[in-house]
Amino acid sequence: MQKIKEHFDRNDRFARHCGVELVEIDKGRARARMQVKDLHFNGARTVHGGAIFTLADFAFAAASNSHGDLAMGISTCTSFVRAATEGVLYATAEEVSLSRKLATYQVRVTDQEDELIALFQGTVYRKSVPLTD
Amino acid sequence: MQKIKEHFDRNDRFARHCGVELVEIDKGRARARMQVKDLHFNGARTVHGGAIFTLADFAFAAASNSHGDLAMGISTCTSFVRAATEGVLYATAEEVSLSRKLATYQVRVTDQEDELIALFQGTVYRKSVPLTD
Amino acid sequence: MQKIKEHFDRNDRFARHCGVELVEIDKGRARARMQVKDLHFNGARTVHGGAIFTLADFAFAAASNSHGDLAMGISTCTSFVRAATEGVLYATAEEVSLSRKLATYQVRVTDQEDELIALFQGTVYRKSVPLTD
């Protein structure tokens, strides 16, 4: 699992560019965080939907690749329920279904008061190639 | 419309941070572009789902706010159909439905060969406040 | 709450036509059931996606209207994770967010062994009119 965590820490450039970091990863589960900065704002000065999505998507990617085989997100859906403006946001991903070629995850994005910011669900297609060497 | 375009060019920091630019905007329509760079890659060296989403979401935001009143994305869904690795990506947003408080948009993300990279649909809630002063 | 339950028992014809029944309803929560019958099958002899959706959507409608004001589903997303073939299916809806005009719900569709059949999330627009007289 350590090797998988390092893969995400080092190789996901867009996550790094957006200030998204992996906090924890386990079989079928992952948690990521993002410290809100000026660069995350949209024109209404709330955290951009794209930043929230990237945070959720990163936890989704980590959780779905946690089994060691490459998993690619094919379909996602996101409900944005509350504006975020400051502090740290967290994304917690949990596996709700796992089969040989497909898996589905639910991700909750929350703020420092544990208020729900967005609810995300996504499906991956699992390839028979390892994630890392 | 020029005032609305300037609002998006100047004030959406996250779009700028991700290299996403507004190309065109009209009533209920918008087009955005993103030149693929190293910073956009995920761990598999393809364009990150978060970058593709941000591009689509920016065109969605522009199209939905094109009528002048503030519109906030509440629900989106994205199918990632093809990996992108280089060149310029485009997102074209079209309004499929408009009512007093709600509107729905479809966004196609394509590459330089006009191949579909992702299909996105989203709904906004329209507030009775102007987008700009 | 009893009046709201009766409204759903009596007036939702399509739910009745599909054999979907409301089991429980409370503020922001609801549970529905569907006994699988021949009429529910698709061409592959598994429970049709439309039947699963209708079951989930009925629990979603009940939970979202449980506050007494009319709420209309505007956007939903469903991941079908496991085929269902027999027995009783349940849909359990829970509110994850509630504001003056919008609310979001998560619905889990499960079988008799509590295995997940589908994961659904949906958003409603809340009108300022009562559901019942």
Place this chain on the structure above:
Amino acid sequence: MQKIKEHFDRNDRFARHCGVELVEIDKGRARARMQVKDLHFNGARTVHGGAIFTLADFAFAAASNSHGDLAMGISTCTSFVRAATEGVLYATAEEVSLSRKLATYQVRVTDQEDELIALFQGTVYRKSVPLTD
């Protein structure tokens, strides 16, 4: 293609139970119709989301299985943009992406005036087994 059409006409019991009929089917495309009747209504006397979904899902199933191999819907998302109350509803499905194991479709549900009732997109997983004998 005729054999595939017959498969859907004969074997999809739930579609028949809901009054949904296949009008046309071609490679990657399909059209279905549903004459609105009393049985389709929800408690607000508009066509139930479950009926609209079933109509869209049936066109989606036909279009995705039109290549001859069994395709199963894994993920769908539906925006309900306009209430339907009478007449005939149509669902037109179009393939937007096709690969060896996955395919994505967009479905528009319209009424007799060609007004959009719902916008649906869905992804299937394609199995290496024929749909029919």
